[in-house]
Amino acid sequence: MISSKKLYFILDQILQSIDEGVHVVDNKGKTILYNQAMAELEGMKLEEVIGESLLDVFPSLNDETSTLLKVLETQKPIVDQVQTYFNNHSKKITTINTTFPLYQEGEKIGAVEIAKDITKIKNLSDQVLTLQQQLIKPSPPYKSEIKRYTFENLIGKSHIFIEAVQLARRAANTSSSVLIYGETGTGKELFAQSIHYHSNRKKKPFLAENCAAFPESLLEGILFGTIKGGFTGAIDRPGIFEQANGGTILLDEINSMGLQLQGKLLRVLQEGYVRRIGGTKNIPIDVRIIATTNEDPLKAIKEYRLRKDLYFRLNVVNIQLPTLAERPEDIVLLTQNFINKYNERLDKDVWMVSEFMKERFELYSWPGNVRELENVVEGAMNMVQDEHILKQEHFPMYLTSEMKRNKGNIGAKQFAGLPLDSRQSLDEILNDIEMQMIIYAMSESKGNISQTARKLGIKRQTLQHKLKKHKRKEV
Template identity: 50%
Template sequence: MPEQHDLKNILSLESIKNIFDTLDEGILIVDRECRIMFYNRTLSHFEGLDASLVVGKTIFEVFPSITPEESTLYRVVMTGKPIKGRFQQYFNYKGKQIKTVNTTIPITDRSEIIGALEVSRDISVILDLSEKVVNLQQGFGCKSTRSKNVGLKYNFDNIIGKNNRIQEIIGILKKASQTTSSILIYGETGTGKELFAQSIHNASPRKNMPFIAQNCATLPESILEGILFGTTRGSFTGAIDKPGLFEQADGGTILLDEINNMGHALQTKLLRVLQEGVVRRLGDVTDIPVDVRIIATTNEKPSKLLESGKLKQDLFFRLSVIYVEIPPLRERREDIYDLVYYFIKKYNEKFNKNVSGIQEDVIDIFQEYTWPGNVRELEHVIEALMNYVDEGQIKREHLRFLSFGAFKNYIEKETPVFTGVQFKKRIFDYEKNLIVEVINSTQGNITKAAQKMGIKRQLLQYYMKKYGIR
């Protein structure tokens, strides 16, 4: 076909090499004898080797710490079966430690294996940072520091919200904190799921024991498995005997954040922990009993996760003994006022400033906006504004200083609406008349009027003050 002929002309050997050299992943190609035939620039960068020094040599000459049994390239050449997402930790001939996640596939010609191609992603920095966080969280394994729970700072008193659903959730979780049942928390990004999780732990009998949080979306599954369940020497190249997070959290609580990103194989192992209360390190045959309360969070609706098959049904039932949904900020607008003043107070103390409040027309804008980033986005907006105001009130004119995010785009898009004096007055009069009409229909009973409008009494009083309604 003409298309295939044209493609062959485009994909010459030189063009393929150029493409491989521009990729962020390392590319290594070996022949049937495991001699290196191609070694791209990315691999050269993070292994510290020049292609001219390795091409033509076998992988065992270049990486002397790897044995044939440990080499994914060797195994694929010998078996013809691909290996996906395999973690490798090794030393090159210069003694530099390399940590990668590799996918290795066979290269065939007329059904005969003639070599293998390996795609490597360097995760050394990510893994080192993750291990540092783990060490901080569990106090380097020392009993004298386990109760300190570095970074654990939230309790139920820190949750700002008069919204009925928020208050109901707080009531449910306060009761649940006294048990050991697993808890599943659903909420959009930025709704404060970890704040609720920490509050549960701090209100529980386990509050003086470890609280360890692990995001399930930041690491490849092969690495996450070792971090959660621990490793034994020889379970993979460079592996050492090391306890996992479940062992380190024994007696306490473990938070599995964004569990919707956990693969099925790992979900099965987690289910065993929930059912039997034991963990087994990678490469080991011995079960280790653990007493850990599991709190999991997801930013996708469980119903959709179950429908798509991303979340195993039996694991969902085990995790969701207690299940709560944190409402997004757009569904609890009556809390915006209190949240704004909470964040102003927080950043007054942090930045040593004396901002007294925020003008009502700015609050009006906040009430109209949908806050796709939820409470976290609101906090970022207030923090940004506090950088430009030293004292007095935050005013509408200060919004022009914002230089990021969806809220900035919204302000720019809606500028004509908020600067049109006539249009604004019409909106003002309409809202005022509507509120007066509802209050009159209840013979001046503010509580009943608020219920009729579906808002809190305090918010109605705020509107009455704003519109000068007596």
């Protein structure tokens, strides 16, 4: 049987090897376990904390504000609570803590806290709120240096895209909630801004928040605001619902918001007022909500990541954006638009993209959608010198694939369209097929040489040699 001393040693070794901070105190609030991750998080040394009273080491805390001491008193767990405090070196720390009591044979013997450092994230959220407050100061009328997008910025002639634009134009004439579903890079925020700036709220603020950017506890404060004393380190500050009053809020990636916060958001939408964290006052608000999701919302509901009642509350107007692969007739039009944009920005004189690359663009599947197209055009524009045409050598090699990506593996069906010249030797035909497989693997790996080599089961140097050989052949 393992002795208590040896068991303690094993436990301490485990705690010192994990990334999360761990702090254990006894019933008197003295530290008995404290790992290196917590020491680094709090800017302390192990010997400064172990065996010492919690309040001596962290003088800014007290029986009410310390989550460890509060759990010792109430014997109730505290989950994912934001805490801002200072160590005895006056270093400011912001953490998300989960704290719970410890029992032995039914008797309380202490408390343990598991913490994650979110100091940088907290500072970022404070900056977001401060900047958003500054944005609305010039109102009325509302002015901002941030790029505004309107329906004139939505470029496309495909039937499926025009239908989405027409639906968005009709939505601009109402104040109902809108849910926009589209893959990453399809232009969801452009549609949201276009709706706002063509509505009767266009002179009021348009504020956007990415629900995936912050932990739920911080996001709640960003949305609804905080009251000084609401939690340790909290200050009096309005959330974006108050800041955007009369205007529009874009909640990007709503499917990434925690279910508990989704419930609070639903209540705000239904009741028309917010209550700041730690506050008791109900603050009336008048905002229009445009929410976006980068995955099928019905799938998110089925997987319990999106509340069904919130979905129905937001999905008054539903707009589904097509992928770029679903609107191939728009690719050349968009490409020319990006050429014009980066001609001005990069001081270039490019006229067009080559016919060869136009064909390749239509064959490629564009998993990153319009955003990926813009990125590759920008990259190509940086490669040209005095040329007026963007050619194959200006673009990543994976774009030259003659095959669209699909869900299957490389097989005979994908090579059915490979032109076979009866005048070619068998070696030449096999070389062509080999290059097609390389190009396909490159497209799957987004141009990453190492990943492509692993997919093909060959050495990296071998792949580089084959690529050089193919390039010499083209020249």
